[in-house]
Amino acid sequence: MMQQLQYRKKGVTYGSVQVSKDIKYADDQPIVPWGPRPSKSTVKDMRINLGISAAIVVWIGIMANADWKPLQFLCFAFFYRILQKLRATEPPITPIYNEYGEVEGRGIRMAKRVVRALGLIFGCVFAASLGYTAAVNVIEFAWQYTPRIVYYYQELIVTAATSVLLYITASYYR
Structure with a gap:
């Protein structure tokens, strides 16, 4: 039985039957097939992703209140970057x-x-927004009040956290 398993992993079969890649590499299949998979980008692509993230964070830092526009531009820019990476891989x-x-x-x-x-x-x-909400709830529970800075800079915090998450996703996953 183990010998047959070894043959199947190697792709050796009896007769004209071919072993599919799903069977041959069954132990390498992801648990969630639609989830992110590791795929490191080139140094140039990582620098471009970092530049996009840094530019958006600087923009929201300067503007302080930009009505969520930086987050929209961030999503558009990384949509294109991730789409190109998926196409290339x-x-x-x-x-x-x-x-x-x-x-x-x-x-x-x-x-x-x-x-x-x-x-x-x-x-x-979603992860950045959920993290912000969880942090606000923990702060409010621990201190019995929420500092004004947390409410006033919600856009800055969520956009910066999203920027970091998108940089990691676009650079190290596909």
């Missing part, structure tokens, strides 16, 4: 053309990349 496929000369499944692959990029971005915004 996608495995190459052999194009299959239909009767109209269009590549089969191209739209579905693009839609999956868009949904995944949006999921990663909104997940970072």
Whole structure:
């Protein structure tokens, strides 16, 4: 039985049956298939991501109250960055053309990349907002009041935290 398992992992089969990659690499499959997967970027890409994050944090630091505009620009910039990274890390496929000369499944692959990029971005915004809310609740519970600075700089705190999370996500995950 162990010998057959070793053969399956190597892709060796009996007859004309091929072992699929899902079976061959079953132990390497992620638990959550749509979740972020480790994928380190190049140094140049990491510097670009850091520059975007730093520029947004400086912008909100200077403006102090910008009506959530920096967060919107941050999401747009990282949407493009993550979408390009997903496109670059996608495995190459052999194009299959239909009767109209269009590549089969191209739209579905693009839609999956868009949904995944949006999921990663909104997940970072959600985590930062949830972290801010949890911190406010802990401060209020511990001190029996909430300092004004926490309320006045909500936008700054959430946008800066989102900026850090998006930098990490865009640089080290896909």
